[in-house]
Amino acid sequence: MVEHPKDASSALGNAPQDWHKSLTLATSQSMSEFDFLSGIDAVPPTPILIAPAPVLRQVAREVRAEDMAFLREQLPGMFSAMYKAPGIGLAAPQVGLGMRFALVDVAEEDAPREPMVLINPEIITDSEQMAVREEGCLSLPNQYAEVIRPESIRVRYRDLAGEIIERDADGLLATCIQHEMDHLDGVLFVDHLSTLKRNMIMRRLAKEQKLGRR
Ligand SMILES: [Zn+2]
Numbered sequence: 001m002v003e004h005p006k007d008a009s010s011a012l013g014n015a016p017q018d019w020h021k022s023l024t025l026a027t028s029q030s031m032s033e034f035d036f037l038s039g040i041d042a043v044p045p046t047p048i049l050i051a052p053a054p055v056l057r058q059v060a061r062e063v064r065a066e067d068m069a070f071l072r073e074q075l076p077g078m079f080s081a082m083y084k085a086p087g088i089g090l091a092a093p094q095v096g097l098g099m100r101f102a103l104v105d106v107a108e109e110d111a112p113r114e115p116m117v118l119i120n121p122e123i124i125t126d127s128e129q130m131a132v133r134e135e136g137c138l139s140l141p142n143q144y145a146e147v148i149r150p151e152s153i154r155v156r157y158r159d160l161a162g163e164i165i166e167r168d169a170d171g172l173l174a175t176c177i178q179h180e181m182d183h184l185d186g187v188l189f190v191d192h193l194s195t196l197k198r199n200m201i202m203r204r205l206a207k208e209q210k211l212g213r214r
Pocket residue numbers: 136137138139179180183
């Protein structure tokens with residue numbers, strides 16, 4: 001495992017007491033953070049930006065405790081967009097929000113949903129063992145390529161209740177989390193490819209978008 005030592009308290013957002021305020025507010029308002037998913041099919045999907053939209057290349061800023069109410073308002077439209085696509089991950093910059101959070105749900109289509117919202121996520125450790133997996137992206141529709149990334153990771157993030165969560169991920173989940181976290185730094189999966197391959201994909205995408213294919 002490769003260590004990425006960081007000061008957790010500073011990197012995960014501002015002072016703990018601010019998060020505690022938002023946590024108290026949140027739990028008093030809803031029993032479950034994902035209640036809105038029961039009616040998600042009726043929610044209009046938030047439009048997803050397609051590369052080369054400039055916001056996809058920007059480094060997103062940290063989510064602060066006072067952003068949580070706004071963030072929660074964005075979730076129904078974002079989950080609707082991700083599930084309708086269908087996709088297994090969606091980062092805030094993909095809907096034009098320069099904030100460090102992302103949605104992930106790698107459950108099979110006919111299985112119960114396993115929604116996650118990762119707020120201010122950080123990779124704590126990643127494996128030396130690498131894995132090759134074919135990736136696509138809702139911001140690069142119809143484009144796919146094999147990407148090499150660490151096979152397993154430990155990620156630390158805040159959940160919707162403002163709690164700090166650490167969890168291990170491998171396989172598809174590890175790939176998906178790393179892909180979504182890249183978006184928060186303005187990185188797309190094609191950036192992991194050779195320049196030749198990346199240019200080929202970006203040209204093909206531009207051509208298809210011009211022809212109106214989605
Ligand atoms: Zn993506």
